[in-house]
Amino acid sequence: MCNRYEEFLEEILIPEEALRQRVAELGAQISQDYKHSEKLVLLCILRGGVMFLTDLIRHLTVPHMVDFMAVSSYGAGSRQSTGQVRITLDLNTSIEDCDVLIVEDIIDSGRTLASVINLLSARKPRSLAVCTLLDKAERREVEVPLRYVGFTIPNKFVFGYGLDLDELYRNLPFIGVVNEEKYQQSRLKREC
Numbered sequence: 001m002c003n004r005y006e007e008f009l010e011e012i013l014i015p016e017e018a019l020r021q022r023v024a025e026l027g028a029q030i031s032q033d034y035k036h037s038e039k040l041v042l043l044c045i046l047r048g049g050v051m052f053l054t055d056l057i058r059h060l061t062v063p064h065m066v067d068f069m070a071v072s073s074y075g076a077g078s079r080q081s082t083g084q085v086r087i088t089l090d091l092n093t094s095i096e097d098c099d100v101l102i103v104e105d106i107i108d109s110g111r112t113l114a115s116v117i118n119l120l121s122a123r124k125p126r127s128l129a130v131c132t133l134l135d136k137a138e139r140r141e142v143e144v145p146l147r148y149v150g151f152t153i154p155n156k157f158v159f160g161y162g163l164d165l166d167e168l169y170r171n172l173p174f175i176g177v178v179n180e181e182k183y184q185q186s187r188l189k190r191e192c
Helices: 014-032 052-056 111-121 181-189
Strands: 010-016 039-046 065-075 081-089 099-107 125-136 146-153 175-178
Touching: 014 052, 014 081, 014 125, 014 146, 039 175, 052 065, 052 099, 065 111, 081 111
Parallel strands: 039 065, 039 099, 099 125, 125 146
Antiparallel strands: 010 175, 065 081
């Protein structure tokens, strides 16, 4: 049986209403910036970005297509990137001559995103930009150009609103911070 997230929730970092408001603001800004785009493709990086993407496109007033990509740079059960990026699901759409907006849940080291940008740049998009819900700037190891940022957050272990904790709790309507000591204790109990 899974533990309830309340057992290891240290704090709610970004409440539901703040998320709703900021996503609406981002949608309005993106709509303004791309009002003359003939081919806008929102490229969601799976799986964490899905909830953000779904809410974001509700606020867009410009025509757009949606496609998905899954990349991995983390070992099983790890919070640290290995630095080696694997594409586990590639696009179904050609992005040549398109305005591409990468939609991400969180950027920390920047390594994975830098690899994705390099890969996509070779496909000759008209433009390529990044929209991330969360920017963990103090963890940045590789500089990446972020055009739209929902929130800059401290270097804390977060979950909810699309971000998982051992593949659970993506459905929470807020961004929470994990109390890592309590979380590790609950994991030990589950293993016994």
